[in-house]
Amino acid sequence: MKVIKVEFTEKDLTGNAGLVHFGRFIDKLKLHERLNSHLSITRASNADYQAADVVVLLVIGVLAGVKHMSHMAILGMDSAIRTIFGWKIFPVASTFSRIFKLFTHKHCNELSEVEDMIRRLVWKKKWFGRITIDLDSSVRGVFGTQEGAEKGYNPNKKGQRSYHPLFAFIAETCECLHNWFRPGNTYSANGVAEFMKECHARLPKGVWKVFVRGDSAFFIGALLDFLESKGAEYLIKVKMKGLETLLSGKKWRKVRNKPGFEVTEFFYQCSDWLHPRRFVAVRVLVEVKTDGFLFPEYVYEYFCYVTNANLTPWKAHKNYGKRATSENWIEWCKNQMAAGSILTQDFWANAAIFQTCILAYNLMIWMMQLTQDHKIDEEPNTIRFWLIHIPARVLTGSRRLLLKLSESWYFRGKWLKIEQFLDRLSFT
Numbered sequence: 001m002k003v004i005k006v007e008f009t010e011k012d013l014t015g016n017a018g019l020v021h022f023g024r025f026i027d028k029l030k031l032h033e034r035l036n037s038h039l040s041i042t043r044a045s046n047a048d049y050q051a052a053d054v055v056v057l058l059v060i061g062v063l064a065g066v067k068h069m070s071h072m073a074i075l076g077m078d079s080a081i082r083t084i085f086g087w088k089i090f091p092v093a094s095t096f097s098r099i100f101k102l103f104t105h106k107h108c109n110e111l112s113e114v115e116d117m118i119r120r121l122v123w124k125k126k127w128f129g130r131i132t133i134d135l136d137s138s139v140r141g142v143f144g145t146q147e148g149a150e151k152g153y154n155p156n157k158k159g160q161r162s163y164h165p166l167f168a169f170i171a172e173t174c175e176c177l178h179n180w181f182r183p184g185n186t187y188s189a190n191g192v193a194e195f196m197k198e199c200h201a202r203l204p205k206g207v208w209k210v211f212v213r214g215d216s217a218f219f220i221g222a223l224l225d226f227l228e229s230k231g232a233e234y235l236i237k238v239k240m241k242g243l244e245t246l247l248s249g250k251k252w253r254k255v256r257n258k259p260g261f262e263v264t265e266f267f268y269q270c271s272d273w274l275h276p277r278r279f280v281a282v283r284v285l286v287e288v289k290t291d292g293f294l295f296p297e298y299v300y301e302y303f304c305y306v307t308n309a310n311l312t313p314w315k316a317h318k319n320y321g322k323r324a325t326s327e328n329w330i331e332w333c334k335n336q337m338a339a340g341s342i343l344t345q346d347f348w349a350n351a352a353i354f355q356t357c358i359l360a361y362n363l364m365i366w367m368m369q370l371t372q373d374h375k376i377d378e379e380p381n382t383i384r385f386w387l388i389h390i391p392a393r394v395l396t397g398s399r400r401l402l403l404k405l406s407e408s409w410y411f412r413g414k415w416l417k418i419e420q421f422l423d424r425l426s427f428t
Contacts, residue, residue, distance in 0.1 A: 014080035017392035054099045062360035069093040080394040103352035121427045122366045123204035132171035134326035135214035137188040140340035148347035152185035174376045181351035188217035213323040238304040260285040263313035280313035336380040337361040386411040
């Protein structure tokens with residue numbers, strides 16, 4: 001390797017040139033104006049930063065890959081990005097934390113309402129009449145004594161204090177339709193019927209059919225009652241005492257071309273239900289015990305679901321298997337979009353920051369969804385690699401800014417496609 005001399009003398013260089021696309025997208029959606037008019041957090045008119053300012057700044061930081069409030073300083077020191085976005089001053093980490101600590105439950109709801117406004121604008125451009133909502137919860141462990149972080153269900157680190165957020169994702173778009181930030185000792189399905197009511201209220205116009213999937217934690221009569229009242233279809237995994245005994249007594253039939261698999265279906269009314277519901281089940285032979293037995297003993301693994309959809313047991317089983325993808329989206333939000341990583345000591349501040357990270361995730365999903373023809377299959381980190389983390393120089397002159405990129409940039413075609421789309425995009 002040749003001897004290299006290093007000098008820190010260049011100006012207006014950035015490694016995040018692709019943020020200009022998201023900045024333009026955010027401007028087209030008038031995110032800052034909507035936040036400014038909708039958030040009821042009041043600060044002095046001469047304050048350097050309003051609540052809307054720090055929300056938008058954190059959104060852009062999360063898009064760039066910020067994982068901690070102190071990392072925002074890297075964005076603040078990027079003179080090229082500050083020139084592009086017109087940031088004459090930039091808050092320090094303590095300012096971000098102090099303003100987010102002004103958030104209450106009411107303000108978190110207001111932040112959700114702004115996200116809902118933006119979703120409806122996006123869905124006017126590209127919408128789906130039939131959607132699938134995947135319900136899931138996740139554990140977010142913490143290492144401090146943050147308010148609301150409690151000991152609860154934690155399969156990875158038992159006894160660790162944590163938060164236990166609840167999510168609803170739209171499978172067709174990968175976006176997060178709704179979320180609740182909750183203490184760690186909250187049971188997975190607590191308040192899920194009310195949560196689903198809020199999800200239903202958030203559905204964009206044009207959605208006429210809803211299909212809901214959930215694991216056994218959401219096997220709750222109140223949730224099924226609500227979904228049926230709204231004409232929604234559902235497929236929920238079943239968990240109840242004595243299930244295997246109930247299933248072993250049913251009549252099973254073999255699945256064609258699937259050796260070892262059998263299916264059955266029946267109606268059953270749980271004790272707190274007003275009427276019976278349809279159950280479908282699949283079982284697979286996992287072992288045949290012969291040693292020490294007069295007759296062979298067959299050992300099965302069972303999969304059981306309650307549903308009101310017109311699905312055969314096997315198709316229901318295959319459909320439920322697609323729900324596992326939602327766990328990837330949760331990991332994207334948590335590990336790649338910092339949801340639950342950026343924390344203060346205040347619960348509602350953490351809830352607001354969590355929602356801001358989810359908003360950043362959705363903005364990324366929405367922009368990519370509008371600019372390509374296929375479903376999103378790239379992780380946020382992959383999108384950052386080819387779209388955001390791009391070296392460039394900013395030149396000023398003739399009352400305009402010029403962003404100079406490498407002439408040999410491999411993803412030049414994708415960049416130009418998004419740029420041309422944003423030139424034409426209008427939400428008016």
